[in-house]
Amino acid sequence: MKPTDTKNPEYFHKVVDCQYACPAHTPVPEYIRLISAGKYTEAYMINWESNVFPGVLGRTCDRPCEPACRRGRIEEEPVAICRLKRVAADNKDDVRAFMPGVPSEMNGKRIALIGGGPASLTVARDLAPLGYEIHLYDEHAAGGGMMRSQIPSFRLPDDVLNEEVGYILDMGIHTHFNTYVSSMNEILEKGYDAVFVGTGAPRGRDLVLPGREEAGKNVHVGIEWLASVAFEHTHKIGKKVIVLGGGNTAMDCCRTSRRLGGEEVKVVVRSPFAEMKASPWEIEDAMHEDIPILENHVPKTYVIENGKLVGMTFEKVKAVYDEHGKRTLVPSGEPEVFIEADDVLVAVGQQNSFPWIEKDTGVDFDQWGMPLVDALTHQSTNQRVFFGGDAAFGPKNVITAVAHGHQAAISIDLHCSGEALTARPAPFTNLVSKKMGIHEWSYDNDVVNDQRFIVPQAEKKAALSDRKLEVELGFDIQTAIKEAHRCLNCDVQTVFEKDKCIECDACVDICPTACITFTLNGEEDDLRTRLKAPALNITQDLYVSDTLPTQRVMVKDEDVCLHCGLCAERCPTSAWDMQQYLYKVTKAG
Amino acid sequence: MTYIRPKFRHPDLPKNDLGYTTREYEGSLSTLCAGCGHDSISGSILQACFELSIPPHRIAKLSGIGCSSKTPNYFLGNSHGFNSVHGRMPSVATGANMANRDLIYMGVSGDGDTASIGMGQFVHVIRRNLNMVYIVMNNGCYGLTKGQDSATADAGSKSKAGSVNPFQPIDLAGLALELGASFVAQSFSGDKEQLVPLIKAAVSHPGFAFINVISPCVTFNNNPGSTKSYDYVREHIEATGKTDLVPEKSEILASYESGTGTEVMLHDGTFIKLEKLAANRDPFNRMDAMNALRNARNRNEILTGLLYIETETEDLHHTINSTDRPLNTLDEADLCPGSAVLAEINEDLR
Numbered sequence: 001m002k003p004t005d006t007k008n009p010e011y012f013h014k015v016v017d018c019q020y021a022c023p024a025h026t027p028v029p030e031y032i033r034l035i036s037a038g039k040y041t042e043a044y045m046i047n048w049e050s051n052v053f054p055g056v057l058g059r060t061c062d063r064p065c066e067p068a069c070r071r072g073r074i075e076e077e078p079v080a081i082c083r084l085k086r087v088a089a090d091n092k093d094d095v096r097a098f099m100p101g102v103p104s105e106m107n108g109k110r111i112a113l114i115g116g117g118p119a120s121l122t123v124a125r126d127l128a129p130l131g132y133e134i135h136l137y138d139e140h141a142a143g144g145g146m147m148r149s150q151i152p153s154f155r156l157p158d159d160v161l162n163e164e165v166g167y168i169l170d171m172g173i174h175t176h177f178n179t180y181v182s183s184m185n186e187i188l189e190k191g192y193d194a195v196f197v198g199t200g201a202p203r204g205r206d207l208v209l210p211g212r213e214e215a216g217k218n219v220h221v222g223i224e225w226l227a228s229v230a231f232e233h234t235h236k237i238g239k240k241v242i243v244l245g246g247g248n249t250a251m252d253c254c255r256t257s258r259r260l261g262g263e264e265v266k267v268v269v270r271s272p273f274a275e276m277k278a279s280p281w282e283i284e285d286a287m288h289e290d291i292p293i294l295e296n297h298v299p300k301t302y303v304i305e306n307g308k309l310v311g312m313t314f315e316k317v318k319a320v321y322d323e324h325g326k327r328t329l330v331p332s333g334e335p336e337v338f339i340e341a342d343d344v345l346v347a348v349g350q351q352n353s354f355p356w357i358e359k360d361t362g363v364d365f366d367q368w369g370m371p372l373v374d375a376l377t378h379q380s381t382n383q384r385v386f387f388g389g390d391a392a393f394g395p396k397n398v399i400t401a402v403a404h405g406h407q408a409a410i411s412i413d414l415h416c417s418g419e420a421l422t423a424r425p426a427p428f429t430n431l432v433s434k435k436m437g438i439h440e441w442s443y444d445n446d447v448v449n450d451q452r453f454i455v456p457q458a459e460k461k462a463a464l465s466d467r468k469l470e471v472e473l474g475f476d477i478q479t480a481i482k483e484a485h486r487c488l489n490c491d492v493q494t495v496f497e498k499d500k501c502i503e504c505d506a507c508v509d510i511c512p513t514a515c516i517t518f519t520l521n522g523e524e525d526d527l528r529t530r531l532k533a534p535a536l537n538i539t540q541d542l543y544v545s546d547t548l549p550t551q552r553v554m555v556k557d558e559d560v561c562l563h564c565g566l567c568a569e570r571c572p573t574s575a576w577d578m579q580q581y582l583y584k585v586t587k588a589g
Numbered sequence: 590m591t592y593i594r595p596k597f598r599h600p601d602l603p604k605n606d607l608g609y610t611t612r613e614y615e616g617s618l619s620t621l622c623a624g625c626g627h628d629s630i631s632g633s634i635l636q637a638c639f640e641l642s643i644p645p646h647r648i649a650k651l652s653g654i655g656c657s658s659k660t661p662n663y664f665l666g667n668s669h670g671f672n673s674v675h676g677r678m679p680s681v682a683t684g685a686n687m688a689n690r691d692l693i694y695m696g697v698s699g700d701g702d703t704a705s706i707g708m709g710q711f712v713h714v715i716r717r718n719l720n721m722v723y724i725v726m727n728n729g730c731y732g733l734t735k736g737q738d739s740a741t742a743d744a745g746s747k748s749k750a751g752s753v754n755p756f757q758p759i760d761l762a763g764l765a766l767e768l769g770a771s772f773v774a775q776s777f778s779g780d781k782e783q784l785v786p787l788i789k790a791a792v793s794h795p796g797f798a799f800i801n802v803i804s805p806c807v808t809f810n811n812n813p814g815s816t817k818s819y820d821y822v823r824e825h826i827e828a829t830g831k832t833d834l835v836p837e838k839s840e841i842l843a844s845y846e847s848g849t850g851t852e853v854m855l856h857d858g859t860f861i862k863l864e865k866l867a868a869n870r871d872p873f874n875r876m877d878a879m880n881a882l883r884n885a886r887n888r889n890e891i892l893t894g895l896l897y898i899e900t901e902t903e904d905l906h907h908t909i910n911s912t913d914r915p916l917n918t919l920d921e922a923d924l925c926p927g928s929a930v931l932a933e934i935n936e937d938l939r
Contacts, residue, residue, distance in 0.1 A: 074600070447597065502807075503779055505628075505778075509628050513595075515599070532599075534603075536601055550823065560599055560600065564591070564595050570619075570628075571623060572623045
């Protein structure tokens with residue numbers, strides 16, 4: 001193998017698994033260290049700069065970081081990264097003084113943002129401080145988009161959302177709420193220098209089966225129903241409720257039903273339980289609220305008696321997999337199942353929908369009705385129009401929408417300055433030694449053995465009787481600090497300097513997880529089998545040095561490195577050093 | 590300084606025949622200087638015992654005093670251990686071996702502990718051919734008392750402070766050969782590929798097995814002008830050949846060309862495989878080994894590898910015709926067989 005090029009900003013970035021997995025690349029270990037030092041405001045601002053909604057995401061994020069966490073590869077559970085983020089948000093001081101100011105002289109450029117969700121708000125956050133005049137359009141009465149309309153208050157209290165949406169709107173954003181944009185041409189005619197579309201995936205799919213028409217108003221489309229609850233148009237539901245679908249929207253629907261009078265709420269999914277799309281913790285929370293989840297039930301008909309919905313019938317199926325792992329659901333032959341219901345909530349997916357973008361706007365769509373958008377620049381076929389969030393590439397999640405917003409803001413800024421959209425700024429990186437003395441580091445390198453701590457919840461009875469009572473209480477400070485100590489500090493890199501190495505093997509002997517091997521070089525596949533412990537996880541890189549005097553090379557398997565610093569402590573010549581790597585995605589301007 | 594090793598280990602660590610990983614052979618975290626050659630030797634002992642699948646409780650570690658003699662704390666934490674008096678490890682090992690011949694005795698000593706204060710003990714344990722492994726972690730200086738020249742420091746070797754050693758060194762491997770040791774090897778702490786098989790062969794050898802391991806003192810004897818520094822040893826090393834130990838149950842396959850390798854069968858059916866032997870080397874000839882060692886010294890080179898092995902050897906128990914069962918398993922009935930047996934003995938003497 002060729003010596004590893006650690007000058008490539010992505011090499012050490014990839015070692016920080018959580019940050020690498022995060023669409024917005026938030027420097028996770030850095031803010032976790034700040035939390036354990038009690039610096040909640042600083043931790044919040046690191047988050048805010050990167051993901052804009054730390055308080056919201058600390059409660060509702062899909063947490064792509066946690067399955068990636070290295071801790072999950074050396075023991076059972078990853079660090080509770082998401083809930084630590086919430087600790088920073090809950091315990092921070094007033095952060096207004098740290099927010100970027102808006103210049104008194106504007107730069108004369110005007111930007112329209114269609115939709116007031118996380119993607120649009122991120123674009124506003126990045127461009128307003130640069131002097132852009134920002135106009136935000138949303139059909140609802142307040143900003144936040146799906147964070148407000150689809151995430152129930154018992155998971156995300158209004159004041160948390162209002163605070164973080166407010167930080168952005170306070171940057172002099174011109175808001176046009178209760179304004180449904182029905183024509184792209186009208187917007188384009190207003191002469192904006194750029195238009196950003198962040199309208200999400202606003203159309204929930206209905207499920208048309210026999211009886212659907214007669215069932216009428218007792219069958220609700222999940223996201224529309226959630227929005228109607230959030231904006232206080234709907235206050236109750238029948239005692240018996242069926243929720244169709246196995247995603248996070250279904251989980252929000254069933255838990256909201258429990259709070260609006262649903263006593264017998266059942267979630268019914270077509271697939272096996274193990275293949276449900278909802279996050280495991282959301283499924284857990286639903287089941288904790290006495291909501292059974294019935295698997296392998298395919299809905300057949302809405303059953304109507306005396307003109308009124310009384311339930312649904314289901315066919316029982318089993319999953320069969322072919323040799324490629326492709327699943328088909330085949331009838332199990334068991335009799336049809338009837339489940340009673342006063343109301344049915346359909347949460348079987350949502351779609352993009354752009355009825356308001358006319359054909360002659362220059363924005364082209366593909367055969368599935370999705371806009372043609374450049375994956376890097378977010379620019380559509382109309383150079384003035386940019387897309388982000390669910391509107392760009394289909395339904396994902398809040399943190400992805402934020403990442404899109406940052407990139408779209410860069411593109412819009414380049415577009416308005418007349419520069420090439422491909423001339424994107426390189427990431428900010430910094431690599432600095434944590435050495436304080438021969439055996440001392442300015443980070444907490446002790447690896448604690450604690451298992452993941454559990455976030456306490458509000459008492460069930462109280463939670464079910466109040467739609468707005470937040471269920472998760474968040475970590476208390478003591479527990480938060482203990483949980484923060486579980487972080488392995490993967491951003492503190494083991495940096496090897498070949499010319500200093502005397503090949504004494506001290507690092508090889510001391511490494512608790514057998515990461516380091518000195519051996520003759522070879523091809524990667526071969527080298528992976530010849531290490532002290534085989535490097536079977538090919539998603540993790542090998543760090544290879546140049547050839548040493550004994551003709552061997554140093555090979556470090558990054559997979560289960562604890563970043564404990566023992567290699568560097570036992571190195572007599574400081575050929576190993578522990579250096580903190582800070583990687584930030586550069587923002588617009 | 591971190592004194593606690595994290596408890597997490599690599600999930601895919603290889604396992605030996607007992608189902609153990611190297612974790613079961615670890616000791617506590619070393620407090621020796623960072624980069625000390627002794628730590629590498631500890632690592633090699635650990636690796637050899639792991640590869641031989643020895644149950645840790647079947648090993649007794651013994652040592653004297655010095656940096657080297659601290660090391661048994663840093664490997665085989667689940668084995669028996671005795672940190673004895675300075676230079677007196679061989680007597681303690683002899684006593685232990687006499688009482689329980691079933692254990693594997695791993696003696697660890699240093700150049701001061703062996704070549705100075707313990708010289709008398711060293712020569713007698715060789716003479717008696719006690720069944721043990723005797724490893725000298727040889728750094729040519731007294732590291733624990735700030736690096737004075739030891740009795741194995743080469744004449745002309747320069748200390749860290751700049752003074753040149755005027756005295757001739759004691760060549761421990763040469764001395765062991767001279768005194769009739771049945772297994773003599775020499776190696777370098779920085780060459781685990783050589784050292785681990787040598788330790789495995791030494792453990793399997795049914796008599797006194799001596800390994801002199803050059804182990805640089807990274808703090809006091811790793812300077813230019815020293816003949817025991819990492820750089821010097823690497824530049825002046827000369828291997829006699831490649832050693833490997835083949836366990837009893839493995840079938841020997843002719844994996845190397847005939848004429849380049851030699852197999853040595855040990856009493857328990859294991860083989861020591863010697864490959865790529867240097868030209869004109871005969872590991873079964875004591876005179877040849879002594880000459881080769883001497884010649885290498887004259888060329889300012891350090892001869893490493895298995896220098897000499899005597900396969901048909903009789904250890905101390907055999908020589909003194911002691912009981913086959915460990916003394917500690919003999920009960921009163923065995924030790925006092927009663928008046929009838931006494932009468933029989935007396936009859937024999939009439």
